[in-house]
Amino acid sequence: MAAPIDRSTRRLIAAFRYAFRGIGHLVHTQRNFQIHLLIGAIAVSLGVVLRIDRWEWLVLTLTIGLVLAAEGFNTAVEAVVDLVTREHHPLARIAKDVAAGTVLLCALTSVVVGILIFGPRLWILLTLLIK
Numbered sequence: 561m562a563a564p565i566d567r568s569t570r571r572l573i574a575a576f577r578y579a580f581r582g583i584g585h586l587v588h589t590q591r592n593f594q595i596h597l598l599i600g601a602i603a604v605s606l607g608v609v610l611r612i613d614r615w616e617w618l619v620l621t622l623t624i625g626l627v628l629a630a631e632g633f634n635t636a637v638e639a640v641v642d643l644v645t646r647e648h649h650p651l652a653r654i655a656k657d658v659a660a661g662t663v664l665l666c667a668l669t670s671v672v673v674g675i676l677i678f679g680p681r682l683w684i685l686l687t688l689l690i691k
Contacts, residue, residue, distance in 0.1 A: 586632055592663070593631045600624040603674060610681045623673045630666040634659040 586593040607620055637659035641652045 586635060590631065590635055593628065593635070596627050596631055600628070606678055610678065612677055616677045619673055620677060623670045627666045627670050630663045634663045
């Protein structure tokens with residue numbers, strides 16, 4: 561007979577359920593998250609086609625995760641600010657702008673990473689096609 565699940569295990573399972581619900585909210589309601597997911601999927605597909613190295617997979621995976629996590633934090637900050645106030649308060653604007661700016665920084669960093677990983681390989685392919 562299996563041992564009963566204790567409270568701490570139930571809490572852990574519930575915590576994962578809440579986390580997946582949060583990810584589901586991002587996927588279903590946040591256009592920018594959807595765009596980042598699509599671009600990430602394209603990058604992964606390009607990585608498979610171009611056979612990038614293991615260390616490049618590491619960097620690519622971390623970069624995609626960073627952008628998606630930043631978008632999640634941005635959504636959370638916006639929700640909390642909207643919960644606290646609906647009026648145009650300078651601190652609310654700063655919180656939202658900084659959160660959005662953080663996503664932009666992560667996205668721009670991911671573009672640089674993409675250029676560094678894919679650029680040389682794509683350049684070789686381009687020069688072969690032109691010849």
